[in-house]
Amino acid sequence: xxxxxxxxxxxxxxxxxxxxxxxxxxxxxxxxxxxxxxxxxxxxxxxxxxxxxxxxxxxxxxxxxxxxxxxxxxxxxxxxxxxxxxxxxxxxxxxxxxxxxxxxxx
Amino acid sequence: xxxxxxxxxxxxxxxxxxxxxxxxxxxxxxxxxxxxxxxxxxxxxxxxxxxxxxxxxxxxxxxxxxxxxxxxxxxxxxxxxxxxxxxxxxxxxxxxxxxxxxxxxxxxxxxxxxxxxxxxxxxxxxxxxxxxxxxxxxxxxxxxxxxxxxxxxxxxxxxxxxxxxxxxxxxxxxxxxxxxxxxxxxxxxxxxxxxxxxxxxxxxxxxxxxxxxxxxxxxxxxxxxxxxxxxxxxxxxxxxxxxxxxxxxxxxxxxxxxxxxxxxxxxxxxxxxxxxxxxxxxxxxxxxxxxxxxxxxxxxxxxxxxxxxxxxxxxxxxxxxxxxx
Amino acid sequence: xxxxxxxxxxxxxxxxxxxxxxxxxxxxxxxxxxxxxxxxxxxxxxxxxxxxxxxxxxxxxxxxxxxxxxxxxxxxxxxxxxxxxxxxxxxxxxxxxxxxxxxxxxxxxxxxxxxxxxxxxxxxxxxxxxxxxxxxxxxxxxxxxxxxxxxxxxxxxxxxxxxxxxxxxxxxxxxxxxxxxxxxxxxxxxxxxxxxxxxxxxxxxxxxxxxxxxxxxxxxxxxxxxxxxxxxxxxxxxxxxxxxxxxxxxxxxxxxxxxxxxxxxxxxxxxxxxxxxxxxxxxxxxxxxxxxxxxxxxxxxxxxxxxxxxxxxxxxxxxxxxxxxxxxxxxxxxxxxxxxxxxxxxxxxxxxxxxxxxxxxxxxxxxxxxxx
Numbered sequence: 058x059x060x061x062x063x064x065x066x067x068x069x070x071x072x073x074x075x076x077x078x079x080x081x082x083x084x085x086x087x088x089x090x091x092x093x094x095x096x097x098x099x100x101x102x103x104x105x106x107x108x109x110x111x112x113x114x115x116x117x118x119x120x121x122x123x124x125x126x127x128x129x130x131x132x133x134x135x136x137x138x139x140x141x142x143x144x145x146x147x148x149x150x151x152x153x154x155x156x157x158x159x160x161x162x163x
Numbered sequence: 164x165x166x167x168x169x170x171x172x173x174x175x176x177x178x179x180x181x182x183x184x185x186x187x188x189x190x191x192x193x194x195x196x197x198x199x200x201x202x203x204x205x206x207x208x209x210x211x212x213x214x215x216x217x218x219x220x221x222x223x224x225x226x227x228x229x230x231x232x233x234x235x236x237x238x239x240x241x242x243x244x245x246x247x248x249x250x251x252x253x254x255x256x257x258x259x260x261x262x263x264x265x266x267x268x269x270x271x272x273x274x275x276x277x278x279x280x281x282x283x284x285x286x287x288x289x290x291x292x293x294x295x296x297x298x299x300x301x302x303x304x305x306x307x308x309x310x311x312x313x314x315x316x317x318x319x320x321x322x323x324x325x326x327x328x329x330x331x332x333x334x335x336x337x338x339x340x341x342x343x344x345x346x347x348x349x350x351x352x353x354x355x356x357x358x359x360x361x362x363x364x365x366x367x368x369x370x371x372x373x374x375x376x377x378x379x380x381x382x383x384x385x386x387x388x389x390x391x392x393x394x395x396x397x398x399x400x401x402x403x404x405x406x407x408x409x410x411x412x413x414x415x416x417x418x419x420x421x422x423x424x425x426x427x428x429x430x431x432x433x434x435x436x437x438x439x440x441x442x443x444x445x446x447x448x449x450x451x452x453x454x455x456x457x458x459x460x461x462x463x464x465x466x467x468x469x470x471x472x473x474x475x476x477x478x479x480x481x482x483x484x485x486x487x488x
Numbered sequence: 489x490x491x492x493x494x495x496x497x498x499x500x501x502x503x504x505x506x507x508x509x510x511x512x513x514x515x516x517x518x519x520x521x522x523x524x525x526x527x528x529x530x531x532x533x534x535x536x537x538x539x540x541x542x543x544x545x546x547x548x549x550x551x552x553x554x555x556x557x558x559x560x561x562x563x564x565x566x567x568x569x570x571x572x573x574x575x576x577x578x579x580x581x582x583x584x585x586x587x588x589x590x591x592x593x594x595x596x597x598x599x600x601x602x603x604x605x606x607x608x609x610x611x612x613x614x615x616x617x618x619x620x621x622x623x624x625x626x627x628x629x630x631x632x633x634x635x636x637x638x639x640x641x642x643x644x645x646x647x648x649x650x651x652x653x654x655x656x657x658x659x660x661x662x663x664x665x666x667x668x669x670x671x672x673x674x675x676x677x678x679x680x681x682x683x684x685x686x687x688x689x690x691x692x693x694x695x696x697x698x699x700x701x702x703x704x705x706x707x708x709x710x711x712x713x714x715x716x717x718x719x720x721x722x723x724x725x726x727x728x729x730x731x732x733x734x735x736x737x738x739x740x741x742x743x744x745x746x747x748x749x750x751x752x753x754x755x756x757x758x759x760x761x762x763x764x765x766x767x768x769x770x771x772x773x774x775x776x777x778x779x780x781x782x783x784x785x786x787x788x789x790x791x792x793x794x795x796x797x798x799x800x801x802x803x804x805x806x807x808x809x810x811x812x813x814x815x816x817x818x819x820x821x822x823x824x825x826x827x828x829x830x831x832x833x834x835x836x837x838x839x840x841x842x843x844x845x846x847x848x849x850x851x852x853x854x855x856x857x858x859x860x
Contacts, residue, residue: 079411080408081348081407081411082340082408082411084346090752104642105611106612106616107642113746117496119744122489124505124723131508401503414497470510472542474541
């Protein structure tokens with residue numbers, strides 16, 4: 058499972074274990090895999106009981122600023138009708154040919 | 164002090180339990196008559212329901228198995244437009260359960276009953292050997308007097324609007340958290356819904372269908388309606404309120420909030436012209452209430468994202484979370 | 489502006505931003521000289537794409553090809569049978585991460601043998617292995633380790649901690665796999681006709697974006713390492729379109745808040761301390777891929793469950809159910825909708841193949857979000 062979740066550091070104990078908050082869920086994770094300094098209030102990515110990395114807040118805010126500017130330049134939010142799902146892309150249908158061993162037996 | 168097998172034996176200890184605990188907290192004249200059966204009179208059409216409660220853990224943020232046992236059955240009655248009046252209560256207690264635990268549960272049940280003016284008029288107690296049940300199971304059956312007739316899952320018509328009485332997934336998320344051993348500040352939404360239902364009835368709105376979103380959550384209710392009324396339902400994702408804590412738990416464990424059980428939140432369908440009024444009434448009880456969708460032609464439940472993409476919401480399958488209520 | 493925790497979720501799912509990026513994608517995709525066939529390597533991205541309807545937001549000339557980035561999906565049946573066999577041994581506690589529990593082996597699953605009395609523990613935290621071992625000193629705790637590079641450091645960290653704390657009853661069955669080798673294999677076969685990649689979010693946090701350089705240099709295929717929220721994926725598509733229009737093939741990082749070029753060096757060093765690349769590993773659907781998986785280093789072979797239990801672990805490769813096309817789906821040449829048993833005998837509660845079992849499998853994602 059590659060799912061990693063952003064969480065906020067609430068406390069750090071002497072065993073390098075941090076109490077983190079994930080939108081109201083409080084859990085403990087090990088900071089053993091992070092070599093830079095982690096402080097209370099930092100955001101980390103957690104995966105199977107460990108913090109994998111510190112989230113770069115500056116980079117996050119920069120991204121959000123870019124989106125904010127893009128969105129402001131965009132007109133009113135009317136998504137309109139979304140085309141129903143197509144199984145065929147512009148380069149033609151992906152002609153799927155399953156391996157034919159003994160199709161008569163299936 | 165622990166409850167031993169003799170407490171269920173029918174003898175002196177049983178009587179002590181009944182008098183000191185059940186009669187004390189469930190005090191009413193019918194119960195105290197101590198007959199083999201309770202005699203009730205009513206001149207109204209009645210609704211009758213039963214439910215068994217096996218929730219694990221028996222104590223959770225926002226309630227316990229006793230609160231559930233009362234609210235669950237009262238809500239089943241309320242969802243039919245019936246005012247909860249008389250309940251039966253059967254306890255199956257594992258030997259070794261602490262007396263104080265049972266007392267806490269019974270006290271909670273008594274408090275819940277008072278909120279809606281319902282009474283437990285008959286009951287039964289069994290104490291079984293260790294391992295036969297997990298701490299305590301409770302069955303409650305309920306009789307309610309129908310105040311609003313004709314509410315049914317097969318009433319829905321194209322154009323009707325669907326509303327919800329609050330934010331979703333709290334109960335399921337709380338149990339989930341406890342099961343997986345994570346701390347959360349979240350409380351179960353467990354509560355009796357008669358006040359809200361009564362307010363809707365009193366306003367004169369025609370309630371077409373109504374159901375509390377227990378096991379299987381909102382997904383289950385909407386899918387049942389689709390089947391019963393032979394229609395389709397479209398709901399807007401952005402109108403469904405989910406608390407941060409429920410969102411967090413869903414993120415971590417990969418659950419959908421729409422599939423999580425609620426024990427104090429219900430879905431109601433009304434005619435399109437009544438939707439605004441219904442929303443106003445429900446919002447008085449919970450600001451997270453509101454219109455979430457409408458009935459359309461078709462035969463599926465479709466969730467529309469804030470950017471207009473659609474996906475099908477199906478009946479949750481498999482054992483999502485055993486012993487959730 | 490201050491960043492809150494909730495921002496890290498909601499602002500990267502913001503409808504207005506999604507609409508803006510969608511419009512930009514449609515506008516710029518018109519300039520593409522050929523249709524873009526982009527593979528999202530990671531199962532988590534497949535999930536995001538399906539859950540948020542990103543597939544439906546694309547213009548006609550952009551197609552998603554789902555990659556094999558699901559560590560459970562690519563486990564061949566005979567290795568799942570390893571886990572089941574180990575779990576059935578007397579005095580063994582088999583611990584593994586959640587998804588493995590329900591994956592069907594050739595005729596059983598860990599969930600089934602657990603119901604039959606085997607001691608099988610589903611972990612949400614790798615660290616729990618240490619506590620289980622401490623609580624059960626007379627048992628052998630075997631940690632069945634699965635996952636791509638995201639999860640490998642945690643196994644290494646647990647090996648490290650167990651040795652430091654002198655916990656003697658933990659053994660490891662290592663099934664950690666690597667992302668670059670199957671990418672190479674898929675491109676070499678050329679069947680899926682991929683001309684762009686969305687790089688995995690969290691593998692890249694550990695490895696750094698540098699591991700995809702060969703895709704750009706040798707295969708002239710652009711790669712953008714994307715975050716796992718819908719805004720991240722959409723921005724990455726835009727970045728890929730822009731590369732293609734300029735005829736570029738570079739590795740770019742969209743997921744700047746978490747991914748760097750070099751990655752998490754501490755984690756990498758820890759992995760190198762205890763694990764090494766094995767010569768070959770059989771991938772479900774993709775066959776044998778050289779140097780694509782890890783094993784314990786020789787000096788730790790007394791901890792290696794694969795060696796200790798060699799005599800009872802099955803080695804014969806086991807084929808999939810005849811109707812199961814997971815292999816082709818993992819290779820990117822079929823979608824779940826091409827499968828005759830998809831939703832018709834194969835479902836998350838009754839999975840015939842691994843793509844349906846795991847939350848990161850393409851079939852599971854399609855089943856949950858894309859059935860009509």
